Amino acid sequence: MPTQSVPGNFHKKAFAALLVAASAGATCAESTFDAVKASYRSSDTQVLDRHGELLQRLRTDATVRRGPWVALADVSPALRTALVLSEDKRFYQHSGVDWQAVSAAAWGNLWNRKTRGASTITMQLAGLVDTDLKPSTGGRSVVQKIGQTVAAQQLEGSWRKDQILEAYLNLVPFRGELVGIAALSQTLFGKAAHGLDAREAAVAVALVRAPNAKLAQLTQRACGVLQAVEAGADCAGLDLFTTAALQRKAFDTSEGIAPHLARLVAKDQTNSTVTTSLRAPLQRFAVQTLQQQLRELPGRHVEDGAIVVLDNATGEVLAWVGSSGTLSAAAEVDGVTALRQPGSTLKPFLYAEAIAERRITAASLLEDASTQIPTAGGLYIPQNYDHHFKGWVSARTALAASLNVPAVRTLVMVSPDAFHDQLVALGLPLKESGGYYGYSLALGSAEVSLLNLANAYRALANGGRASPTTFMLNPKPQFRPALDPRAAFIVGDILSDPLARARTFGSDSILGTRFWTAVKTGTSKDMRDNWAMGYSQAYTVGVWVGNASGAPMWDVSGTTGAAPIWAAVMRYLHRNQPSRAPAAPPGVVQQAVAFGGTEAPRSEWFVQGTQQNQFAMVSVASGAGGISAGGLKDLKNRPARITSPATGTIFALDPDIPPNRQRVDFQAEGAGLRWWIDGKAFAQGPSAQWLPWPGRHVVQIRNPQGAVLDSVRLEVRGAGVR
Structure with a gap:
């Protein structure tokens, strides 16, 4: 029967409300201030040097904009005062729920009067800490409001007032992607939270109440906040000031002196702070030195550089x-x-x-x-x-x-x-x-x-x-x-x-x-x-x-x-640090050497077993590419061989050079050598020059008796002499 279904639904809703309230109370009771602060994640990664000095701030979370956690002592007194007066006048007197405000709100609703909501800062914080209490697009349900009330009282029982206010300022969402006072103050005002003045604090608090309000409504609310803090405060120009603040984007995605390293160390990091081995003073000096040197090269077409x-x-x-x-x-x-x-x-x-x-x-x-x-x-x-x-x-x-x-x-x-x-x-x-x-x-x-x-x-x-x-x-x-x-x-x-x-x-x-x-x-x-x-x-x-x-x-x-x-x-x-030459390792010896006039005598280091005291140009043909090891190798005892060109070499005739002006150098080691190409003798001695001709060729060196000592095969490509 209908008369029986109403009480049944009522009991079900009441029971559900009690469950939500109980779970909310349990969640907030377990959420200590230290736990909430520890779980907070900035949208930026701060890269520090070895001594904790900030090198670079780099945005690593594109879904939200949060700055670092701000201690209450680092929030300007103007903002703290404006927030309490605007959002929760009896914050320091109530125990989580402002029953006087609840009564006023209920009386106003009875007579269809617009009144400020009865939600306290503590209740709002409970909704931020417990995801089950977050409102939907249509606002919080009655069940959620009951749970929020219970949770607020639980928070007040275990948290201090300053902790509640500090957590709220860091977790409260502002306009768009901005969450927390650090992100708001840096983005809209280009300064840290401790530097906010009365006008800036008024705009910030107005955004707490209505993050997405239109400019006229936001300016009106900011004026109300400003006058609540300072009776008779002048709101002239506040609309222009607010417009400028909302258009400002002073919170850059990256800021500091080590952006490239920051991108490397921030990858796959779960911590919002990373300490590196860098030295901030050295990094700063290196950046300045690089830029100064490039500025001193005007007209040289050079604009980039790097230092490690x-x-x-x-x-x-x-x-x-x-x-x-x-x-x-x-x-x-x-x-x-x-x-x-x-x-x-x-x-x-x-x-x-x-x-x-x-x-x-x-x-x-x-x-x-x-x-x-x-x-x-x-x-x-x-x-x-x-x-x-x-x-x-x-x-x-x-x-x-x-x-x-x-x-x-x-x-x-x-x-x-x-x-x-x-x-x-x-x-x-x-x-x-x-x-x-x-x-x-x-x-x-x-x-x-x-x-x-x-x-x-x-x-x-x-x-x-x-x-x-x-x-x-x-x-x-x-x-x-x-x-x-x-x-x-x-x-x-x-x-x-x-x-x-x-x-x-x-x-x-x-x-x-x-x-x-x-x-x-x-x-x-x-x-x-x-x-x-x-x-x-x-x-x-x-x-x-x-x-x-x-x-x-x-x-x-x-x-x-x-x-x-x-x-x-x-x-x-090394302005205050010496640098000395390394000691010689085992197996290294030093000896005086002379060079037969090519260089001045000196003392030289050698790998043990390779030292000698005289170095001069050898009289026999040099090796591949004209190489001489300065007496380290006994060339006379080597078997005769062609050292250049190597077998399999392909020569390409240059079309820009007349063919009869192009020559191939042949080099060999040995004595009494005769050069043959394709079965015909054409030169004598350790070296020879040959006018290249397209095709595949066999080059030999022979002794005076005609015996073949070594041979190589080569190919010439291109047009020959006509």
């Missing part, structure tokens, strides 16, 4: 500058991880490999002269940076002065594949094989990142031992042998020798420091990349300068682009 600083002992990243910031047209590109051609900065590892294999010593003589090296793709003709040749020079001079031709000659001895394997062992993950790069690998034709290259130099600083880099604190580096420690020491000694580099860089180079450092510069093809890589006793610093677009720079060399930045950062690191 590593701790030699731990592998910790101490500074990570990914771009020049506002000076760059591609500031989002991270120059620390981008792949670029390293130029001559790979040469130290090449010479170290050759020394480790005992193919050369630091005193071995290498010829710096025009040469043509046959390859499967044609002739490879290396050139020096200044387009001048120095003649016979020691390996020490060739590396320190960054001469290209001797480096390529050294790579012919080592082989591109062996050098490729050495670079990979040092942590340079090259995309292609050594054969793919060929002899241009000696001059840095492969692409590497600044971070990996700097860590390879760090391996030199650590005596050939390598370990991964990290931007986290207190790592336990796992070192592995990557390079012969004896060769690493000798190469480091060369890179620290100002006299050896003077031939190219002068005696008063920017690379010179008052403390011990080892450094190498590099410039890639067409001046697209400029590098300065080096280390001290404690730190490795890597600098890249160029354009993220890959466009070439204009008249920027190793000493005018990256080197001044490298030197400035090194001076900053």
Whole structure:
């Protein structure tokens, strides 16, 4: 019967209300202030340096806008006062429910009068803490309101008033995506919550009541709040002020001095605060130094750069500058991880490999002269940076002065594949094989990142031992042998020798420091990349300068682009810290050497067993590409062989050069040699020149009796002489 169904439904609703109220009370009773604060998540990740200083703030949650949790003491008194007067006048007197306000609201509803709601700040907080009490689009149900009342009383029983007010200010939603006073104050007013004045506080509190109200309604409410706090306050201009605030978006998605590193460390992070190994003062100095140096290169068409600083002992990243910031047209590109051609900065590892294999010593003589090296793709003709040749020079001079031709000659001895394997062992993950790069690998034709290259130099600083880099604190580096420690020491000694580099860089180079450092510069093809890589006793610093677009720079060399930045950062690191040369490892000996007039006598380091006291030009033919190991190998005892070209070489005739002006150089080792091609004799001696003709050919060397000593097969493609 209908008369029976009404009481039944009433009892069901009452029972449901009691269940909701009981569950709400239990939820809020379990939700301690510390638990709510601990579960709070900012929409930003704050990246800190090793001492807790803020490096970068980065938005990582796109669904909402929350700032960091703000303590009540850090909220302006104007805002605290305005909020209580507007939302809950008897906040400090009631125990969660303002029964006087409830009575007034009920009486007003009876007479259809508009009254302020009876919901207290504590009740509103209960609705924010317990998801079951959050209103739907039509508002809270009666059952939810009962639960909210019970929950508020539970909160008041276990939380202090200041905790309730603090939690409410951090959890209350404002306009749009803004939640909490930190996000509101930064977005609308461009300041922290402690700096809000009376007008700003009035607008903020008006948004609590009606987050999405129209401008006129919001201004009216803000005026009411302002006058409630200050009787007779002038509201003139408040509409313009409110309009400007609502249009302002001062809370940038990223802000600080380490944006590129922040993006790396913030990935897959659940914590809103991440502590890194960086040093904020060093990071700030590096950013300023990079920007200042680029500003001092006007008209040189260079706008980008990157810096990384590593701790030699731990592998910790101490500074990570990914771009020049506002000076760059591609500031989002991270120059620390981008792949670029390293130029001559790979040469130290090449010479170290050759020394480790005992193919050369630091005193071995290498010829710096025009040469043509046959390859499967044609002739490879290396050139020096200044387009001048120095003649016979020691390996020490060739590396320190960054001469290209001797480096390529050294790579012919080592082989591109062996050098490729050495670079990979040092942590340079090259995309292609050594054969793919060929002899241009000696001059840095492969692409590497600044971070990996700097860590390879760090391996030199650590005596050939390598370990991964990290931007986290207190790592336990796992070192592995990557390079012969004896060769690493000798190469480091060369890179620290100002006299050896003077031939190219002068005696008063920017690379010179008052403390011990080892450094190498590099410039890639067409001046697209400029590098300065080096280390001290404690730190490795890597600098890249160029354009993220890959466009070439204009008249920027190793000493005018990256080197001044490298030197400035090194001076900053060692302003109060000494740097001493490393001790020689076992298996390295020092001996006085003379060069027969090519270089001044000096004391030189050798891998034990390779030392000698005299180095001079040998009279017999040089090896592949004109190589001489300065007396390390006894050429007279070698069997006769063709050293150039290699068998299988394909020569492509250049259509821009008259065919009768093109020649192929043949080189061989041995005495009394006769050259034959396709069964016909055409020259005598250790070398010969041949006018190439299209087709496949067999080249032989024979002794005076006609016996074949060695042979190679080659192919010439293109048009021959008519």
